[in-house]
Amino acid sequence: MKDVVIASAGQGKTRGQTSYLLIDTYINQSVIALRGKENVSEYLFLNIKSRYPELRSSSDSSSIRGSITTVLMSGLDIIIL
Structure with missing residues (x-):
C-alpha cells in the first residue's frame, strides 16, 4: 500500500x-x-x-521501444532530506 507506480510503456503521453x-x-x-518507507512514499x-x-x-x-526500465529507474537519483 502507498506504492508509486509508473507506466513503463505506452504510446502518446502514457509512458512515464x-x-x-x-x-x-x-x-x-x-x-x-x-x-518507499512509510514516511517518504508521498x-x-x-x-x-x-x-x-x-x-x-x-x-x-535507453531502449528500442522507448520504455522505462527497472535499470533506468534504479539509476535515478532521488535525494531525500
Whole structure:
C-alpha cells in the first residue's frame, strides 16, 4: 500500500505517467512499482511525478521501444532530506 507506480510503456503521453496507490492492487508487466518507507512514499511520488519529461527523454534513449526500465529507474537519483 502507498506504492508509486509508473507506466513503463505506452504510446502518446502514457509512458512515464505516475500514480500513488492507496489500496492493494495487481499490476502487469507494463508498470513499475516503487515502495518507499512509510514516511517518504508521498515525497517519492511527487518527486517522480515532477520528473515526467526527464523519464520520457531517458526512456527514448535507453531502449528500442522507448520504455522505462527497472535499470533506468534504479539509476535515478532521488535525494531525500
